[in-house]
Amino acid sequence: MLNKIMNSIALRNLLFVLLLLGIAVGLGYAASRHPLQRDITFNASNSLEPASINALNQLQGPVNITVYATLQDARLGDIRKVIRDFLSLYQRYKPDIKLVFIDPEKEPARTRAARIQLNGEMVIEYAGRSEHLTLINEQTLTSTLMRLAHSRDQTVMYLDGHGERKLDGRANHDLGLLFGAKLKENGFKLNSLNLAIAQDVPSNIRVLVITQPQVDLMAGEIDKLLHFIDRGGNLLWLVDAGPLHGLERLAEKIGLQLPAGIVIDPAAADMNAPATWSLGTSYVPHAITSNFNLITAYPSARPLTWAENPDWQHHILLEVATRGWISQRDINALSGSPAFDKQHDSKGPAVIALALNRNINDVEQRIVAVGNGAFLSNTFAGNGGNVDLGVNMINWLANDDTLISLQPRAARDSSIILSRTQLTAISSGLLLILPLLLAGVGTAIWWRRRA
Template identity: 50%
Template sequence: MITINKKLRLRLLIQNGLFVLLLLLLVGLLGYLGRENSIQWDISQNGRNTLNQASVEVLQNMDGPVTVTVYATAQDARLGDIRKIISDFLALYQRIKPDFTLTFIDPTEHPKITQEAGIKVNGEMIVTFNGRSKHLTIVNEQVFTNLLIRLVRSGEKLVMDLSGHGERRLDGRANHDLGEFGKQLSMIGFKTSALNLAIAQDVPVNTSVLIIASPQVDLLKGEVDKILAYVARGGNLLWLIDQESLRGLQPLADKLGLTLTPGIVVDPQAQQLKAPITFALGANYGQHPVTRNFNSITVFPFARQISLNESKEWNSVSLVEVAQNGWVETGKLGSNVTFDKTHEVAGPVSIAAALSRTLQDREQHVAIIGSGHFLANSYIGNGSNLGFGINLINWLVDDENLITIQPRATLDSNLTMSKSALAIIATGFLIVLPLFFVVCGVAVWWRRKRK
């Protein structure tokens, strides 16, 4: 038998005291770590509760605070608690950017301030960054991040598309036009305009990018000279080339060291995916800012090979290689096309290239794509054609760190329930179900007692 004397009692007291003290320190340390380090897991099927990596990169590139002022009442007749909807959405951005602040103003309590701010819709937001502000009425990651891109983009970027020769138009609605692409460019802060060099004296000096998209008739020599002068002084260029002839632009091809191989790229892999064999699938990309972190499939209908000669003047990179098991078909396309190794070029085939050079202390960028169809209204929704096209423009204007956000499919959705439904569920789980188990337990006990 152990006798507890004063000495042993003191030792036990010290041990217990140290144990309690260490336990409290451990709890405090865990609490501190929990407050300083937030770890979250998004288990929704399409990452709906976290920002797209592209949005994260845009926030990380924003040097300075972002302020969002929301003009919203406590309750909206159609959306309910609109403040909570907006607050929960913007919390995704606040987790990434600590200096992202959110302020709510009730239009009914501050009508004068609301009127002076030009607010027209309940829930309208004013987003401010670096002294610039823009209004927004849509709660959507793609739209909101594109608005941030417009705020970040320094100055106005003018994208001009050559016109007057049957080219694909940035404002056109026909299937072969680039209207949807032009619309997306406008959404992320670019200004688009057509350029007819038969009328204009020259390519405007404030042009950020000139797009030549598959002219259908020959350009006049004077027009070609204006384009050559634009390139010579450091202008950025996106040239979309289809199967037709160069329409008088051979001098431009010579200037860039471009060699065009006749024929259409045939990709058997596309046929295996139930697509036409003339749809070249892009999945193998070169190392370049345009394709940085770009791993999506692109589709280039009726593509042609793009070859660049070695040049001391230009640095060139092949952007996209297609048809690993295909070839460049120079004969007639039929149901049973076969590769002729004596006359045709075997895959992989380069169909897009980027050129750059330093001119007058600035970087000049040129992109050449062997398919104007890939940005056409009919095909821009295939694969990640739109994202690739936006990346091209961003690189051409030297804003490759700004990328576009494509909408993610909503594979799962929120379950929104009324207060009465929540009350019924809470009553069932917190009162009815426990009471049921108690009654069952009492019944079992009573039955056993009677035995």
């Protein structure tokens, strides 16, 4: 009797259904307790960049996002769904992002009070500060969150009045289009400083940037810079090859030695870059270079060395040209494929980026010196991770170590652009060749069956 019951098809089907339901319930429970997600789209459109995740990790409190959007938009349709789906990527990593929708048509007074200009405009609030956002993409939202993460007014000033590179300038040799723009996106305020006019370097700035002057500084200007160092100011010094025009006293003050010469890096030639370029491919561990693995490029870099000083701690950030050398020859004679000359050159590697710090008045003073200013210029800043490294330097100098990360990138273009020839080939294949092929196969099958 028992065998008949066990051999019953109905019972076996019932047991199979119960087992299947048990497996489904078990998998559902496991998925709810241990969710796993994987983005297999080509451009990772359903995931956040590491920089965005890092920015979210730095936000210690809740983020309130108020979206002023109608139920339907004439161009985008259900704009609320678009925004909700986009922000869900951020809520996945930071669940305390609170999202509220307000219909401007139903609450016009509240919309006017918030100074809303566009349908779909968002107000991002964090730690008592807020910003408006009108573009819906990862780069702009993450940059907004990074700006809000700054706990205080962050002013970066750059020395001006002697032909230096301008941090907000648009000329090829200036630094404003990429590097300066990224600093502004991250919440820094940029101002110029002319020490021939200013009584002193302002005490409330976070970082002073000095690039290569083209004329000599007056002795009084140098005195003001040295006073800035004496009182613990933080400095980014981009030292190009060539005369220092009075900044020798500053170099002596911080123990920086600047031997003459241009770094020649054969690794650059291997990448079809000019012979006078140096490539940064590996970085000495430091807060500035933490998790930084992008290639950086330095046109006509000069080497840096330092004098040992018990007051200062020196940290090498970047060493280049392990197979190269430092050339004392004129830069115009180094075009093409230069070769090592024992009489004029010295073997590499060469240090071209250096961080210094010391404690002064119970506060840590930080200085970064780079043997090149062109790497952040409008002409060359777009190479590799140049801007990212420059922003990391500023963040470290401003004591915002937690904001050091790769900067958020613009979304990659996923559109396909086809030429007229390619469109014609695809159209012919779909509308002519494929139907004829199917007709031929059908005819062949019919003929074989008939035979």
